[in-house]
Amino acid sequence: MEERIQKILAKCGIASRRKAEEMILEGLVKVNGKPAVLGMKADLDRDHIKVRGKLLGSAETKVYLAFNKPVACLTSMSDEEGRPTVKDYLKRIRMQVFPVGRLDFNSEGLLILTNDGELANAILHPKNKIPKLYRVKVDAFPDDQDIMKLEKGIMLDDGITAPAKVRLVKKLKANSWMDITIYEGRKRQVRRMFERIGHSVSKLVRLRINGLSLGDLKPGEYRYLTPEEVKKLKEEVL
Secondary structure: OOEEHHHHHHHOOOOOHHHHHHHHHOOOEEEOOEEOOOOOEEOOOOOOEEEOOEEOOOOOOOOEEEEEEOOOOEOOOOOOOOOOEHHHHOOOOOOOOEEEOOOOOOOEEEEEEEOOHHHHHHHHOHHHOOOEEEEEEEEOOOOHHHHHHHHHOOEEOOEEOOOOEEEEEEEOOOEEEEEEEEOOOOOOHHHHHHHHOOOOEEEEEEEEEOOEEOOOOOOOOEEEOOHHHHHHHHHHHO
């Protein structure tokens, strides 16, 4: 059956659809010896599809991982500058997987990694409003008015944020620990939200994505999701 090239790449665990589109535009994908173009369709069982010169096979067995990304690690499977990436911690995983969403270089916590492109796209799609819980350490002490601004939605350079849930966890001598749940996935969103109310974030840990928790995973560790966890994720977004 013919499908769009980016959908085929996603199903085979090569990349998310968005990333697959970027790969096509960069000329990294060829169909029957010719460069693929956006919108092109192909049949995986009939056509020869190559990615970076490697022939694409049929869809792989699906893999689902929970990973605790450490600080000073890129949410990427490669880096031209040689910086540590997520892939460095997955050397025992034979199947090709990719991160669902991102955590910035100096943030840590829960990442989902999979080769199920359909599920990855569903989790990332804004319409599904997947809740993501972060614990952050901020300087000084945000007051009730600051917290109300975050909860109602705050104006950033790329538009107003959706309403968030915010809770004070603990006050220290010079800073505070806060929990914040957001339903979007903008770049550095949580850090920018707190910066907008005048409180910089010195530490950020993602604890939960929807019903999936970081649990006891230490930084750099991963585990396979249980069939029940995968089923629940799919039921809520697909």
